[in-house]
Amino acid sequence: MDYSVGIDVPEDETRKAWKIKGVPTAFIIDRSGIIIWKGSPFNLTSILLKEIINETFDTLSSNILDSEIEKIHNSSISKQT
Numbered sequence: 738m739d740y741s742v743g744i745d746v747p748e749d750e751t752r753k754a755w756k757i758k759g760v761p762t763a764f765i766i767d768r769s770g771i772i773i774w775k776g777s778p779f780n781l782t783s784i785l786l787k788e789i790i791n792e793t794f795d796t797l798s799s800n801i802l803d804s805e806i807e808k809i810h811n812s813s814i815s816k817q818t
Contacts, residue, residue, distance in 0.1 A: 765789055 745751045755764075755775075763778040773796045774789070788794035 751757075755762075759777065761778055763774075763776060763781060764772050765774040765781075767773045773794065774785070785794070
C-alpha cells in the first residue's frame with residue numbers, strides 16, 4: 738500500500754461515534770470546527786470543493802443531516818475533555 742491507514746480502537750468507538758459506514762470516508766470541517774460534509778472522497782467534485790471554499794455550499798442539501806453533525810460534534814468534544 739502506498740498510503741497511510743488509520744486503525745480504530747478494538748471496540749470501533751470512533752467508527753460508531755462518527756457513523757462511518759464505509760472506508761474510505763472523508764470529512765470536511767468548516768472554520769468553526771463543524772463537520773459540513775461527510776462521504777466518500779470519490780464524491781468530492783471540484784464543483785463541491787469550490788462551493789465549500791467560496792462558502793456557497795448549501796449544508797441543508799448535503800448528504801449529512803444537522804442532527805448527525807451535532808452528534809458527531811458533541812462526540813468529538815466529549816472525547817477531548
